[in-house]
Amino acid sequence: MAFYIKEQQNGIGEKFNDLSANDKNLLNEYFKIEKFYRYALKEMQAKIENLDNYCETSFSHNPIHHIESRIKTPENIIEKIHRRGYPVTMNSIKEYLYDIAGMRVVCNYINDIYQIIDLLSKHKDIQIRFIKDYIEKPKASGYRSVHVICDIDIYVVGDVRVVPIEIQFRTIAMDMWASLEHELRYKSKNVYTEEEKVNLKKYSDDLYNVDINMQKLFLKKTEGDIEND
Ligand code: GTP
Ligand code: MG
Numbered sequence: 001m002a003f004y005i006k007e008q009q010n011g012i013g014e015k016f017n018d019l020s021a022n023d024k025n026l027l028n029e030y031f032k033i034e035k036f037y038r039y040a041l042k043e044m045q046a047k048i049e050n051l052d053n054y055c056e057t058s059f060s061h062n063p064i065h066h067i068e069s070r071i072k073t074p075e076n077i078i079e080k081i082h083r084r085g086y087p088v089t090m091n092s093i094k095e096y097l098y099d100i101a102g103m104r105v106v107c108n109y110i111n112d113i114y115q116i117i118d119l120l121s122k123h124k125d126i127q128i129r130f131i132k133d134y135i136e137k138p139k140a141s142g143y144r145s146v147h148v149i150c151d152i153d154i155y156v157v158g159d160v161r162v163v164p165i166e167i168q169f170r171t172i173a174m175d176m177w178a179s180l181e182h183e184l185r186y187k188s189k190n191v192y193t194e195e196e197k198v199n200l201k202k203y204s205d206d207l208y209n210v211d212i213n214m215q216k217l218f219l220k221k222t223e224g225d226i227e228n229d
Pocket of ligand 1: 080099132139141142143147177178179181182
């Protein structure tokens, strides 16, 4: 079966041994369309890099610090389907799992995030499904980012595929907090003491204050540029 060939190529064979026949069948089907998620990430990355360049040439400012992307692992796809209680079908993958293609866009300043989202929303081949603004309303943990869940049209040999992508927009400071908190969470096996939770939330708020102040400084300095022109 193609599934087993792919397992062997990737050297991840044993990881799938415990899966039920249903789960394995689903992954076999999924592997046939996995490439469209990869194409979608490449095209989205090109669009966002072009927007960064557009801002550089139009406003002499690069909003984007760096971009990362990943495809959800097959194990995590199966885990999420079971955790959410979705039927083990391709329909669940297509309808409910909008974060198989995941992108993280790390911006320099808070305003850059909203500017890039606004510019992206004007693209005719991108449809925004919904936005979760965890900057306006941070998670209890202190997590801040704006998640944009959108569909992108991918043209493949005369055919058009509509592929969902989850894009997480955050500042460098928010990315620093989320990366370290993620690592600490993994190291502490998801268990924080109350004091640790309070401290992590405080560090996130402290970093947010730095973000706000850096934004103010940026605006002050660039307004100065305009006056001096
Ligand atoms: P998932 O089932 O994990 O996809 O959750 P969800 O669909 O409810 O989405 P949510 O908006 O909570 O975002 C999930 C993603 O945001 C995670 O995969 C992380 O990348 C990030 N995230 C959300 N909360 C936290 C947090 O408290 N800490 C860190 N480090 N990352 C978080
Ligand atoms: Mg997710």
